[in-house]
Amino acid sequence: MDLTYDDEQRALAQAARAMASREWSPQAVRDLEATGTGVAPGLWKSVCALGWPGLVLPAEHGGSDGRIAHLVAVLEELGAGAMSTPLPYSVALAALPLAWAPPSPARDALLPHLVEGNCLAVCALLEADADSTRPADPAPGDATSGWQLTGVKTFVPYASAADMLVVVTSLAGLGPALALVPARADGVRIRNLDAFAGEPLCEVTFSEVRITVENVVATGAQAEALLSRGREVLAVLLSAQAVGLCAGAVRVATRHASERVQFGRPIGAFQAVANRLVDAQAAIDGCRLLVHRAAWSLDTVTDSPDERALHVATVTAAAAGMTRTVVAHTHQTLGALGLTLEHDLQLFTRRAKSVEILLGRRAVHLEAVASALGLEPTREARRH
Amino acid sequence: MDFSESPADVEFRAQLLELLREQLPEWWSGLFAEDERIIPFTRSFCAELASRGWLTMSWPVEFGGSDSDLWTQRVLREEMWSNQEPRGPQYMNVNYIGPMIMRFGSPEQQARFLPPMSSGNVIWTQGFSEPDAGSDLAAVSTKALRQPDGSFVVNGSKIWSSYADAPADWCFLVARTDPDSARHRGLSILLVDMATPGLTVRPIESMIGPREFNEIFFDDVVVPADCLLGEQDQAWAMIMAGLALERAGVPWYALVEKLIPALVAHCNATVVAGETLASRPEVRTAIADLHCAAAAARLLSYRVVSEQQAGADATVESAIAIMTSALAYQQAAQVCFDVLGPVAMLGHDDPAAPLGGIARHHWMLSLASTVAGGTVDVQRNIVAQRGLGLPKAG
Numbered sequence A: 001m002d003l004t005y006d007d008e009q010r011a012l013a014q015a016a017r018a019m020a021s022r023e024w025s026p027q028a029v030r031d032l033e034a035t036g037t038g039v040a041p042g043l044w045k046s047v048c049a050l051g052w053p054g055l056v057l058p059a060e061h062g063g064s065d066g067r068i069a070h071l072v073a074v075l076e077e078l079g080a081g082a083m084s085t086p087l088p089y090s091v092a093l094a095a096l097p098l099a100w101a102p103p104s105p106a107r108d109a110l111l112p113h114l115v116e117g118n119c120l121a122v123c124a125l126l127e128a129d130a131d132s133t134r135p136a137d138p139a140p141g142d143a144t145s146g147w148q149l150t151g152v153k154t155f156v157p158y159a160s161a162a163d164m165l166v167v168v169t170s171l172a173g174l175g176p177a178l179a180l181v182p183a184r185a186d187g188v189r190i191r192n193l194d195a196f197a198g199e200p201l202c203e204v205t206f207s208e209v210r211i212t213v214e215n216v217v218a219t220g221a222q223a224e225a226l227l228s229r230g231r232e233v234l235a236v237l238l239s240a241q242a243v244g245l246c247a248g249a250v251r252v253a254t255r256h257a258s259e260r261v262q263f264g265r266p267i268g269a270f271q272a273v274a275n276r277l278v279d280a281q282a283a284i285d286g287c288r289l290l291v292h293r294a295a296w297s298l299d300t301v302t303d304s305p306d307e308r309a310l311h312v313a314t315v316t317a318a319a320a321g322m323t324r325t326v327v328a329h330t331h332q333t334l335g336a337l338g339l340t341l342e343h344d345l346q347l348f349t350r351r352a353k354s355v356e357i358l359l360g361r362r363a364v365h366l367e368a369v370a371s372a373l374g375l376e377p378t379r380e381a382r383r384h
Numbered sequence B: 001m002d003f004s005e006s007p008a009d010v011e012f013r014a015q016l017l018e019l020l021r022e023q024l025p026e027w028w029s030g031l032f033a034e035d036e037r038i039i040p041f042t043r044s045f046c047a048e049l050a051s052r053g054w055l056t057m058s059w060p061v062e063f064g065g066s067d068s069d070l071w072t073q074r075v076l077r078e079e080m081w082s083n084q085e086p087r088g089p090q091y092m093n094v095n096y097i098g099p100m101i102m103r104f105g106s107p108e109q110q111a112r113f114l115p116p117m118s119s120g121n122v123i124w125t126q127g128f129s130e131p132d133a134g135s136d137l138a139a140v141s142t143k144a145l146r147q148p149d150g151s152f153v154v155n156g157s158k159i160w161s162s163y164a165d166a167p168a169d170w171c172f173l174v175a176r177t178d179p180d181s182a183r184h185r186g187l188s189i190l191l192v193d194m195a196t197p198g199l200t201v202r203p204i205e206s207m208i209g210p211r212e213f214n215e216i217f218f219d220d221v222v223v224p225a226d227c228l229l230g231e232q233d234q235a236w237a238m239i240m241a242g243l244a245l246e247r248a249g250v251p252w253y254a255l256v257e258k259l260i261p262a263l264v265a266h267c268n269a270t271v272v273a274g275e276t277l278a279s280r281p282e283v284r285t286a287i288a289d290l291h292c293a294a295a296a297a298r299l300l301s302y303r304v305v306s307e308q309q310a311g312a313d314a315t316v317e318s319a320i321a322i323m324t325s326a327l328a329y330q331q332a333a334q335v336c337f338d339v340l341g342p343v344a345m346l347g348h349d350d351p352a353a354p355l356g357g358i359a360r361h362h363w364m365l366s367l368a369s370t371v372a373g374g375t376v377d378v379q380r381n382i383v384a385q386r387g388l389g390l391p392k393a394g
Helices: A007-023 A026-035 A041-049 A068-080 A087-100 A105-116 A220-259 A271-299 A305-334 A345-359 A362-372 B007-023 B038-051 B070-081 B088-104 B107-118 B235-246 B252-269 B281-309 B315-345 B354-369 B376-387
Strands: A121-124 A146-157 A164-171 A175-182 A188-192 A201-211 A216-219 B124-127 B143-146 B152-158 B170-176 B187-193 B199-204 B213-223
Touching: A007 A041, A007 A068, A026 A345, A068 A087, A068 A220, A068 A271, A087 A105, A087 A121, A087 A164, A087 A216, A087 A220, A105 A175, A121 A146, A146 A164, A164 A216, A175 A201, A175 A220, A216 A220, A220 A271, A220 A305, A220 A345, A271 A305, A271 B281, A271 B315, A271 B376, A305 A345, A305 A362, A305 B281, A362 B281, B007 B038, B007 B070, B038 B088, B070 B252, B070 B281, B088 B107, B088 B124, B088 B187, B088 B235, B124 B213, B152 B170, B152 B187, B187 B213, B187 B235, B252 B281, B252 B315, B252 B354, B281 B315, B315 B354, B315 B376
Parallel strands: A121 A164, B124 B170, B143 B170
Antiparallel strands: A146 A201, A164 A175, A175 A216, A188 A201, B143 B152, B152 B213, B170 B187, B199 B213
């Protein structure tokens, strides 16, 4: 048992921190957000040069065979610098599921480019209701002549910056399916939603988009399993990013509390102010360890699937709680100043809140925890 | 980062559970009940642990211990506390008083005081707090005046001393030996025989039960010169150094993690107004939320062990661990009432009491968890000042 970073995690965290301080700044965050593109070319080039898109991908596809625990170390530091990148989404819901999927020409051709980072793929997951993940009706067509996709996917992070979409859909004759659709295919329309997220969340409209069996990378139970596994990874990666964003927010608030003088002393000298920041830090520290515990569960085979499900549900519920606590306490500390766009706090607040929301409803995670703890959902007591 | 348990620790935990299954009597519900069997049982349990080499396993080999790994000590701590601490008052000997004597005592003091501790045969109480000196320990005013023959005459009183009425055999006393001193200067640690004339113990009734709180009155109590621990007037430095000996604190999270499966089983089996407690949304949410708090608290406590193992000081990490663990325990106590309703108020002698009447005990003990051994407010000050770098209050 050792809850300190190993050498690789330390090195990766250090590299991410160095990149953040060398190439990034609150102004750069603002400038990127103003473009609406979500990806700063210079920054993404550095991210690729460091091998992060392929960090956890298998070596057979050119990746580094790294562990989720390694990518977590990177994402925390990026979060602490308010540096939003497509990494969690492109890795967890695109590159990894494709790597796990059976070989096929389209998938085999795409994977090395995802690993290199010269092609960006994200997953179109949520239906128009922003809750369900598959369309009510399968797309019409068949394996011989292909299918026509018509519908809407929403809150797709970075779709407007993506080259390829991994679409979670249902196809007549095949059932559940994961299909590769180029972002610029005929009939695909992408627009950035007006959300406060600080990174592009997009609505993707499909108007009779033609796909064939060549576009399909997985079907049926396999498609469900790949997606489910990918979502577990996403939960851990987003929780890591949330930890970083919250740590960045507390750093901003602590600096303010040390400098802002009222009633003859820095406001951080008042216990009421200090205590809130301490509670925020304690929530961050706890969640951070839960992230690593869940990452370890994904990386090793020690835990049973039920135990792994419990760790993933626990960290997502904790991350949501942490974000609410940190946002509330940091804004309380910063007063009116913290609400201004000129101040840096809101860069962290909006991103942290958006990540928390995209993680899913806290109530749903708590229900998953309850289930994993063995609380039986049936109203009648079962005789054992 | 590695979250695996060593096979040795897994085996040790299994052996401890087996021992507890064999040894814990069915009437055992912790230290603070009205039952004359409690203290004698804790003495025999400590002797049993001692015979297996488990009582002082954390001590250095030269003092009869086995220099056990911090992770292994953690296993012992968790299983003891989650079973309401059958080591009784003597856990303080093992965790703090013995180590202080090892660190600052003379060879004669070590030879005299440590063996009864390692054999599980002596009860100590701490004399630190006073009516005017709680969190502000430097306000101690109990006097210990040095006499020409080297002995000390002690006058004053201590309060909140747990287990003084067990009865305790010895008292680990902080007193002011320099009459002209103030605050943290001029304090000394004396080892006081509780049978000394002039010493009176008065139990304080509390919600938690007997033995939790006592007053100790010192009326011209003579303490021999060879019972001064370390250097005279140097208690503050020794106490500060001693804080590093007991970074872990009480593993309240372990009590919570033992409570949750019991709550789950009870909720699955209990039908109220036509439905199981387990099917109620608010019950599911409350228990799930509690699990998240306890899981985080446990890992934060393990972080302290990790940091110490790596040679770091872990002051701030310890403060966070102590705080989150105590708060998780308070949350657990509240969840019991939320989930179980009024029957949770019944004591363990009432057959209608759910979970053996443990809920109300957890609640009362949880009120102490955030004030005992350093309040969470003090812990927050430590994190604020030494962790976040915020300025001191005032």
